[in-house]
Amino acid sequence: MKVGIRRERLQGERRVAATPETVTQLTALGLEVLVESGAGSESGHPDGSYTDAGATVVPELGLGELDVFCHVRPLSPDLVGGLRSGTITIGLASPASELPTVAALATAGVTSFALELVPRISRAQSMDALTSQALVSGYRVVLEAAIRFPRFFPLYMTAAGTIPPARVLVLGAGVAGLQAIATAKRLGARVSAYDVRPASADEVTSMGGTFITLDLDAVEGTGGYARELSEDRSVRQRELLAPHVAAADVLITTAAIPGRPAPLLVTQDMVTAMRMGSVVIDLAAETGGNVEGVVAGRDTQVTTRTGDGTVTLVGMKDAPSTMPADASRLFAKNVANLLALMTESGTVSPDFTDEVVAGACLTHGGTIRHEPTATALTGEQH
Incomplete structure (x- = not known):
């Protein structure tokens, strides 16, 4: 299965959703990692370091060919439109303030995981991006x-x-x-x-x-x-x-x-x-x-x-x-650990009976699984 890492487009955003270290972790799980050229340059990771770690560096990431898309900043509705149904996304989503994107994710049939929703329990600490980024x-x-x-x-x-x-x-x-x-x-x-x-x-x-x-x-x-x-x-x-x-x-x-x-x-x-x-x-x-x-x-x-x-x-x-190297190192590890939880024998298959997976899921199968966000979106539409 193909996992994609894109260069963040938001002005001023210097972090990246995967580092060479986490590429090694993901490829060891049997996943194919595609990294867009320049994705890690702001955080101190040149293209060659990703290649050495086992990733394929591409000039531009084709979203429609991905099975999993990892990102830092919340996605835009336009970007979501480029994902095919069934794609899994992992990253920060800011669901309370990005309702149009949440609606687009559900409509597109994307299974999205918001790192803000990772349960604050002991076994999920290694996936808790809010904590790692708050440290920075x-x-x-x-x-x-x-x-x-x-x-x-x-x-x-x-x-x-x-x-x-x-x-x-x-x-x-x-x-x-x-x-x-x-x-x-x-x-x-x-x-x-x-x-x-x-x-x-x-x-x-x-x-x-x-x-x-x-x-x-x-x-x-x-x-x-x-x-x-x-x-x-x-x-x-x-x-x-x-x-x-x-x-x-x-x-x-x-x-x-x-x-x-x-x-x-x-x-x-x-x-x-x-x-x-x-x-x-x-x-x-x-x-x-x-x-x-x-x-x-x-x-x-x-x-x-x-x-x-x-x-x-x-x-x-x-x-x-403002500290992209260490912030990316921590964030990418949070992403990789959550992805690893859902991966077995090279296949990413979320188990929604797992409280961490279920808790972090924002949309799946055309529905919004996070109840407060679903309620907020319903209220906005009315």
Whole structure:
């Protein structure tokens, strides 16, 4: 069976869905791997490395000849139209925001697997792309903050005087948040963090951060994510966070709710209360942002309340692509492991009695198998 890897077409996307390492893994399963020329160049993998690993490099990938198509970014309806019925796709799908593509996948009879839907259970950890890419993002956002911050992160005691450490506040203690805490701590900053999930306190502490406890009850949602707060509780949360935000030199926000816009944690008024030179990095900018006024892919200067300077508000966009080599290495392994789960004796045949396969499936046999997406699409059509 033919597995295809295409060069990503979205501007700025530098990752690839297969590396030479995973090509070796897939060919060992009896699969034939076709890689479009240039697919891995941005992530440090020239065509020759794929050939050496056992893949066939082609000038342009013919979608209609593939049995399996692996991708990074969500597909477009036009691209789906080039796939034949029965093709299997594996990659990020963003089903909540890409409803026209989901409809096209079902209409085309494509069996699609969305990596966002991989169940968060122990045996599926090696296929969990959200976690692997959040690891990259959490590391990168701290570097972006350090570059823009006009002071050192660590404490320095010199003959010319003592330089105090930067105070970093991380909102959201998921995988990205925890990695941000660990990275900021390694750079010598004094780090504190907050998450509505009380269970995350131990994780924050284990990374060297100080957990902030607010007088606000919250119930943990499914899959380790926080449940969305009511509007009254959200307002109260922002009120309680305001003094902590004002005291921070660097604020990093990472809060997300799967399938929903990012929760608003920080208002513009809270940003203006920060000191001049402070930096705010919003990792959730592409899904609406945790910080009011953020624009994905742009740095915005916000004047402080005192009028003596500005705060830099950064809307991160496609953070994993800023580190394409390691991001691709992890992502490609997630894809290959999911594909391997469905492959036996060179044939890819999904077993829908397997909870990982069933959970990750978005469309199959002309139907949308992911119920929330099916419901959302029905509502949109009406």
